[in-house]
Amino acid sequence: MGAVKTGMKKRGIFFTFIAITLMAVFILVFTPQADISLKKDTQAVASRISSIDSYVSDLENNYFETILRAVSYKAVLSLIFYMNSTGSFLPNLDSAFYEVAMNGTISNVPIDAITGKPLMEGNTLSNWSNKITKTAQDTLNVNTTITLINASIFQTNPWSIDSILTVNFAVKSSVASWEKNSTIISSFDIGGLPDPYYLVNTNGNYISYIKKSTVEFNQWNITKVREHIRNGTYVHWQDSKAPSFLMRFTNTIDASACCGIESLADPNKIIPSDVIDSYADYILEDPLNDVPCSELFNITNPATGGGVWDEFRYFKLDFNNTVRYNITSQDAIGTC
DSSP states (O other), rough: OOOOOOOOOHHHHHHHHHHHHHHHHHHHHHHHHHHHHHHHHHHHHHHHHHHHHHHHHHHHIIIIHHHHHHHHHHHHHHHHHHHHHHHHOOOOOOHHHHHHHHHHTTTTTEEHHHHHSSSSSTOOOHHHHHHHHHHHHHOOOOEEEEEEEEEEEEETTTTTEEEEEEEEEEEEOOOOEEEEEEEEEEEEEEEBBOOHHHEEEEETTTOBBOOOOOOTOOOOOOOHHHHHHHOOOBBBOOEEHHHHHHGTTTOOOOTTTTTTOOOOOOOGGSSSSSSSSSBBBBHTOGGGOOOOOEEEEEEEEETTTTSSSSTTTTTEEEHHHHHTOOOOTTOOEEEE
């Protein structure tokens, strides 16, 4: 009986050991700690992907647009200063803008060195692309590759300039990668910019800054014309015969379909003051657009002292603009 009991005890110990071992395996396999660790890793990866995805979205929808607007404004202003320095119109605005905005050069020469205005150094599209790449690497530990394809400007509104950038960018990290081709569009107001048409045609002696007139088309009269000349404001007519702001960079004095603007030149600021032509700016300096004397009017009334000659002697307008500005026959005396 003792031998039987001893054998049964040994078998009981053996089965107990197996049970403990199986329980340990179950504990190791099904412990909550393993599941928590896995969840933590998954959440960390998801959080990192979300952070980088936000960066990619901001890059496409905010950063590039802000940079494009700032660079475009400085590039346009640099080109105006360049034209004033050289005394010449641009042969091609698109190519000039592209080179200045991308590299800060014109004809492969730094434009700041020509104008004496430190606008483009460190502020080109290429410079900002490098800054983005470095900042993203330092803060997010991601590799950003930016390829600038093209940049240009155009107008769809008389008082603003649109710029467009086509760009390819790729973002790579240890957990994911993104690649996009994007077209970025931005816009800025031309108010306060010097008119290159005046600068070149007067050798820099007459600076006219773009300032939009607040007079409604049906409110013009001789008093408001006087203020218009005095303040150097610009107006856009619905059926304008004037060029747009950007057309003035290349001396393209044609009617703009969307964006023609014009001012009235001050005779006191041009030499000679007495020109047999309309003082509407786009007509005055265009030798191919001379107004016949029979269609030209002195905006004065010697008999009553009316008109504007007491302040702007020799000021004249063509028939069409006399009608536009609602100048009556009392103050419009035939030049011939």
